[in-house]
Every structure is written in structure tokens, then in C-alpha cells.
Amino acid sequence: MQFFIIVLLACFFIFLFCLYSVSHDDFLLIRRGIPEDSVFNIAFLLAFVSLFFSRLFWAIFHPTSNFFNPLYFLLFPYFPGLSLLGGIAGGGLFLYAIFKVKKMPAGRLLDLFTLSLIASMPVGVVGYFFMAGYNFLSLSVIVTLVSYVFLFLIFAFFLFPRFTKGRIEEGSMATLFLIAFSAVSVLGRVVSGNFAFGPENIILILLFLVSFAFYIQRGKLISKYIISRKK
Secondary structure (H helix, E strand, O other), X not given: OHHHHHHHHHHHHHHHHHHHHHHOOOHHHHHOOOOHHHHHHHHHHHHHHHHHHHHHHHHHHOOOHHXXXXXXXXXXXXXXXXXXXXXXXXXXXXXXXXXXXXXXXHHXXXXXXXXXXXXXXXXXXXXXHHHOOOOOOOHHHHHHHHHHHHHHHHHHHHHHHHHHOXXXXXXXXXXXXXXXXXXXXXXXXXXXXXXXXXXXXXXXXHHHHHHHHHHHHHHHHHHHHHHHHHO
């Protein structure tokens, strides 16, 4: 239980550090007069919202009468069970909604929060595999770890520099992350031989298809807009 809390805190610390690094000197946030306090207040709210949805999705995907007990539901360190899909889905919807309500640049902030999340995910995945007793030499573990490390390198050293220079449309990194996350999650389960067409895997497949279609469609709309402007 103590190790579980340490892993969560370590991931959250990495997330906050990266969020500060990428948002501290962001020219658009400075120009819009968005203080760092507001961004970090949202980050702390996000932590609680993501934990709630992560626990809620776990309860839905792994139903048991114990979850009718509020203490069993809330005391997740003593009664383990969190869904990464639930945390990302619920947290993402929460971020989008609060950015729209506060009239903040949703696409840009979602990208900054996404990059910060990706930086913390390798640590969280290692902690999860360790607690669950996985063999770190197994193919599924190696594929998952390598995938998330590779994702971080691509986002941090290839996409983000182009994002800061305005060469990537705002919101694209968040969409690409949803595509990659759903693909890696399904791939890891296929490699481990634990893939089945259950509710969680169906949602992951739908998430991949919808995100991919949205990314392609958005790219076409942007291309048409650029061509029309040139005319």
C-alpha cells in the first residue's frame, strides 16, 4: 500500500514539474494573461477527478457488491483497483469542460497537460508492473515499457519543439496521444494473450478509431482552410 502511494505521488510530482516547465514561458498563456496559479489549481483538481473516474471505471469493468460500500470504493490503497483508461477519459473530459467554461485556450492547454502526463507514464507503468508481480523480461512488459518511453521521446523532442514554433495545430498532441495510448493498451494485451472483446477493450478500440478519424478529418479541414486563404 505504501509503495502504491509512493508511485502515485512520484508520477504526480513528475507531472507537475513537466507542466511547470512547458507552461512557465508559454507565450500564448502569457499573452492571454493566464496565471500559473490557475493552471496548477486545475492540475490539482484534475488529480482528484482522474482518481475518481479511474476508480469508477474499475468498479464498472470489475463489478462486485463490495463497491456499494462507500469506504471500499474510496479506500483504493487498501482495496486496489484503478483503471488507467478511466483516469485518462474522465480527466480529459474534465479538462476540456473546465477550459471551455473558463474561456482558456483548450487545445493548447490540453497539449501541455498531455505532454506532462506522458512524461510521468513510464514511472507509473513500471510501478504497476512491479506491484502486480509481472516478469519484466516478458514480451508484453517490454513492449509496453518501450512503447511509452518511445512515445515520450517522440512527443518531447520531435512534436513539442514544433508545437512551440506553431508548426503543429493546437490540440494535435492530445489527439495523437489518445491514438497512441489506445493502440499501445490493446497491443500490450494482445501480446500478453489476455485480449478479449470485453467492455474496456471495446472502448479502447472505439477510442482509437474515433481519435484517428478526428485527427484525419481535422487535418483535411485545416488543409482546405489554408488553400482557401491562398486563393
